Amino acid sequence: MKKNMLIAQSGGPTAVINSGVVGAFTAAMDLKFDNIYAAYQGIEGVLKKEIIDLKAADRKTVEGLKYTPSAGLGSCRYKMSKDITHPDFEAVFKVFEELEIGYFFYNGGNDSMDTCDKINEYAVKHGIDIKVIGIPKTVDNDLVGTDHCPGFGSAAKYLNTTLQVSAYDCYSYSTPTIIMMETMGRHAGWLAASTACAKYNGEQLVDRIYLPESVFDMDAFLADTEKLFKEKKMVFLTVSEGIKDKNGDFLLSGVSVNDNFGHAQLGGVSEFLKSRIAENITPRTKIINPNIIQRCATHVASATDMEETFNTGYMAVKSAYEGKSGYMVAYERVQNNPYVMNYKLTPLSQVANAEKTIPQEWIIDGKQMTNDIIEYTEPLMKGEVMLRHGNDGLPEFSRLPRKFITL
Amino acid sequence: MKKNMLIAQSGGPTAVINSGVVGAFTAAMDLKFDNIYAAYQGIEGVLKKEIIDLKAADRKTVEGLKYTPSAGLGSCRYKMSKDITHPDFEAVFKVFEELEIGYFFYNGGNDSMDTCDKINEYAVKHGIDIKVIGIPKTVDNDLVGTDHCPGFGSAAKYLNTTLQVSAYDCYSYSTPTIIMMETMGRHAGWLAASTACAKYNGEQLVDRIYLPESVFDMDAFLADTEKLFKEKKMVFLTVSEGIKDKNGDFLLSGVSVNDNFGHAQLGGVSEFLKSRIAENITPRTKIINPNIIQRCATHVASATDMEETFNTGYMAVKSAYEGKSGYMVAYERVQNNPYVMNYKLTPLSQVANAEKTIPQEWIIDGKQMTNDIIEYTEPLMKGEVMLRHGNDGLPEFSRLPRKFITL
Structure with a gap:
């Protein structure tokens, strides 16, 4: 079987969301994957067969996405059915089959983790050998099963x-x-x-x-x-x-x-x-x-966030390659001073459709915060990112050409 | 006579306005001024006798203002009368006399240049030996007599x-x-x-x-x-x-x-x-x-703008020291590629109460621009400024203590 992977992004972007994609790409290169595909604009791109060959793309452009805001692969807000007998699932897996995909990664928030979970469920139910891992992202920070969220x-x-x-x-x-x-x-x-x-x-x-x-x-x-x-x-x-x-x-x-x-x-x-x-x-x-x-x-991103996000992508591919499926890469905080963070895998079923809100004991009288939120947030903001700037004094970003493979 | 100077800021701040103050301070130190005073919150601070001794302040704090947003000396929107027989002028000059001020610098936009002009006029009329120079600033870029405005x-x-x-x-x-x-x-x-x-x-x-x-x-x-x-x-x-x-x-x-x-x-x-x-x-x-x-x-300032602004302050003090009065420091663009800019002095009377708008020939059909504005603006945005950040991942700024001298 070919070592082919497909990755896609969905939902509201973050300042560092593409760092996760570059992390996944880097892992796939390190692990000598045969093909590294990206679907343009999330699961919609899969359904529309709008597939970009990342290995064939200019390497500098792909790696430059790390320092490029918003979803470099394009995003969508298309909601897949919660019922895996819905024809969308069959259509998605038909594209997976055509591309000989053995590994699928979805980079998004709650709704995307739900989609990811359902795709894994479909694969398990139909005995299809495909590993599915979610790569989290959301500025809202509301995913359960992780200390905090990339972005x-x-x-x-x-x-x-x-x-x-x-x-x-x-x-x-x-x-x-x-x-x-x-x-x-x-x-x-x-x-x-x-x-x-x-x-x-x-x-x-x-x-x-x-x-x-x-x-x-x-x-x-x-x-x-x-x-x-x-x-x-x-x-x-x-x-x-x-x-x-x-x-x-x-x-x-x-x-x-x-x-x-x-x-x-x-x-x-x-x-x-x-x-x-x-x-x-x-x-x-x-x-x-x-x-x-x-x-x-x-341009005001946290270097800590950017590096951690890179690692979520890297770990997603590595874990899938090692046979894991049905998980989301997650953060586990060991300590704050100095800040130490571990990576782990959380079952997608725990993440899907749940929302993590702020502990009530961190809120004083409905309008002030205890120091908990400060201790929680400060390490995540640390480090500055220097972007490359052009002759016009403005940041230079990477843009992946919308060049789709023929299917 | 003592070499004493007084500087103040007025109007809406800019991201680099304090760089001009630090430039003026640096020049005054280089020229071995006896006293370097700042009025807190513009001309109002003069009237209220709220005067800060910059030479007595911590040197690192003063110099750190260069990388600190908004008016480090405090700002005001107090409008001095256009009639120099108004009692405010006598009051201002009484404070100048008490402090033995020989040099006055006002850092602001159109209205501040008007105030500056009137103060110079009062000095000339009453034969008071005080040199008055305006240091421009305004994000609006609407001061006449200068190619562009600091900020x-x-x-x-x-x-x-x-x-x-x-x-x-x-x-x-x-x-x-x-x-x-x-x-x-x-x-x-x-x-x-x-x-x-x-x-x-x-x-x-x-x-x-x-x-x-x-x-x-x-x-x-x-x-x-x-x-x-x-x-x-x-x-x-x-x-x-x-x-x-x-x-x-x-x-x-x-x-x-x-x-x-x-x-x-x-x-x-x-x-x-x-x-x-x-x-x-x-x-x-x-x-x-x-x-x-x-x-x-x-945190997104232009390094070019910050350096040029520093130089406006430096040149203001140097020019006053050389005997000039009644001018605003101004920019004269020599060429764009590579960008070369000269400093000059423009009479305050030319600047006061006038507004420079965009040339009509730069505007297409009331809603688009010719390339002129791009060629004009790009060199002014060049270069990035790295701010010092704290352990919390946030920028660290300088704040001058509100410690006033006794008068």
Whole structure:
């Protein structure tokens, strides 16, 4: 049997997601795989037979993906059925057969790990000899069975760096101001919580952090913000896009649109809160909403995150080659000071469709954090990545040509 | 007479504004000035007698300001009267006398250069021997009498870098999307125009750039955007916060609030346009609004801009020491390839209250740019700045203690 592998990416990208692909590619080269294929735009690329031959591609371009933001193989939000008798599965395996794929790797978040799990289940059920391993990624950091998720450290570094520079901007004036940062995170507030790391003048910068894990009460929020504003003049707030009221509804649920996975498309919570603050407290609120940039700012990536992510890809291929299947590569933290991290394999069935939220004991009164989140996040943000820059003063990235093999 | 100098900063900060202060400090040390004073928060600090002794401060802290965002001496938006018989002027000169100031440097934009000009005029009129030099800064790049402004190159680098990483995020999906970046720039669209530099896959990324220099027509905007969206699927737009309709009114003038200088407080134009696009074309618009971050992102600063800014400060002190007064340090571009730039002195009276806008011949049909802006901007973005980072993975900045001398 040929040593052929196929890899694909899915879901929202991260600043270092491609480092995992390059790690997998490197392992496959080291292990002398016959063919290293990538599907363009996730499982959709498999179904459409849009397959790129990574071994035939320019080596420098492939390796340059490590320092390139967002999904270098293209991404999708196509949701595979949970029922493996759905014709999509047969279609996927038909392509696997044509390509003589013995190893399949899917690089994504919760939904992708679910797809990965189902593909493994299908293979087992039909006695098909294919090893399936998931390579995790998500800035949301909400995958279970792993200490943290590839991509989170870089997003946290981006948000905290952004907050720190903005603090210098705001504190250079004496005008009382409320500064509100909105972060990603639908159901888990890891990114919002991570902003507890930001410092100004040696002290914690952010005064309040509002998370999906806590019930958001508008009256309490306004009363607390007004009190802080009177006391401190300069108030820093972080709100997760996913904050919910006591009924569990998103704050902006009235105006939400659903995406293909049935997730509410959020955003704009900070603008809404700004208008409420303007009505009740002060018109002086400045909003920092990094939007998609928090998940693709490779120029502010964490070197630790980038290296760990590379290793997830490398280990995925190595483990599959050693006969493992139905797992996701995961992190196990040994200690913080100095930071030591081990790699392990977590069964995909444990990961699929579950969400890891912030432990309740890390949250104080629904709006502040214990030091746990700081100790947890700091090691993941360590180290800077220098990107190659062109003659125009701007970063140079790698782009894989959309050149598909003939099937 | 003592060789005493006083320096202060005013207006909206930049990512490299403090580099000018460190340049001035370095020159004053080299020229063996007796005392190097800074007023805290601009001319207000002079009036309030909040004076910091920079020579007495920790040298590493002062020099570390070079790599610290935003006004390290504090900033203000206090507008001095244009009438030099106003009591503020007498008060300012009384403090100068107490401190035996022979040299005064004001680091700011248009309004600060006006203040600087008036202070010089007062000195000349009353036969007071004090040399006054302006040190320019503004991300808006709208000062006349200089090729470009300190701070602009770094802001342009930040915006273009942000656009380039976001392009990789957006193009990783096949979902048709409109991406709209909102930039600063009230009356001059230099920052918006600079985004013509951003590239994806070797081609210009941004399709349309809307500037204060052109009349904004909503119907034409919607028609053009719809056409682009149908043709290209992925559409990148840049809008300046200061876009105006045919009557010269800001697009959001109905909801604007005035600041102390009589400027309309803008922002939110992109959200407004997004809502119009949603009504007429598609709900899929992603907004990138870097807000204050574009003027304080020292972690994405241009090394060229930082060095040039240092030199403006150095040259200000050197020129004053040589007897010059009533000038602003300015840039004169000699050539682009390779980039050569000279420093010169421009009379403050030429700079005060004037605004340099983009040449009309650089604008095509009110919504695209000729190559001129690219050739103009690229050299200013060149070179990366590595910041010192702490054990927490976040940048470490310098903060001058608010320790005032007794007067």
